[in-house]
Amino acid sequence: MRMWLLALTLWLVGLSPAWAVLPSEMLDDPVLEARARALSQDIRCLVCQNEPIDSSNADLAHDLRVLVRERLVAGDSDDQVKSYLVARYGDFVLFNPPMKPETYLLWFGPALLVLLGGGGVVAYYARRRRNPAAGPAPLSTDERQRLERALADTDAAEPRAR
């Protein structure tokens, strides 16, 4: 039982987020530090690529965290810090890509797809409502006669209980 509790505790400890920000990196000013934390959640670690520098243990992420804090202390605005990094690493360094002609497809693509698909669905139902009988062409007189004959034959061969 005690072993199980220990195992559970260790597992829970493992689940808690691993903070990569080292105490030595943190700024004394809590306001600036909070801005730095918020900023570094939107800045991609170029090494791990799917992790923000805020939670990455990569060496470069550490350097970038320190750099972000230095820029903030020097009086940069959040946008200035971002453009400083974008100038060196490109838009990919931001998790939220900026709105510009090259990224229109990225931003509006999903909405466009929903519109296209939704438009298709609407058009389909509108057509069905307008023309509810649309389906196979009705039988010709000749076909109707053959069908009746065939049904009569079946009924004669296997009389059904009614």
Add this chain to the structure above:
Amino acid sequence: MTEAMTSGTIVRRRLIFLAPLVAFGVLAGYFIWGLNPDRHPHDLPSAMIDRPVPEFSLPTIEGMAGLGLSADDLRTGEVTLVNFFASWCVPCRLEHRYLLELAKDDKVRLYGVNYKNEPAEARAWLTGLGNPYGRIGADSTGRVGIDWGVYGVPETYIIDRTGRIRYRQLGPIDQKALDETIRPMIRKLSQ
């Protein structure tokens, strides 16, 4: 309903059976693209291409004879290769022989930036493997690397005669990169 309309509807209905084939074609296309061994999804385009080299000035490796490296050294009207390296970087060891070859046989101006490296280890590396670099800047903090947009070593930049960055090689230079990209690029820029 006229005869022409009916057959048109039937043809359109039949087209639906092609949908799985089209879907398969699209998927297969993605797979071919994704499985291409020459595709490296982690390689990012450099934001520095066609931009002038960032301003910097670095001393050479501590305890070493030789010249340091600054942005001015890259604006002297010659095509230059700038190679970011470190003794702790395993792929750097792989590419080292190609760098030696470039410096010796091609007479290309090759400068190095020693990225976040202990001076003693960097010196031992260069003594042991040979020093292909005309100038070396020691970037002990990695700050110059960030200014260049470096995100890992080795990275190699080709600088044109006006001091603009024209190409970045991510990862180690191998024979293929040398023959197919770097040498043609140097030739083109030297004309």
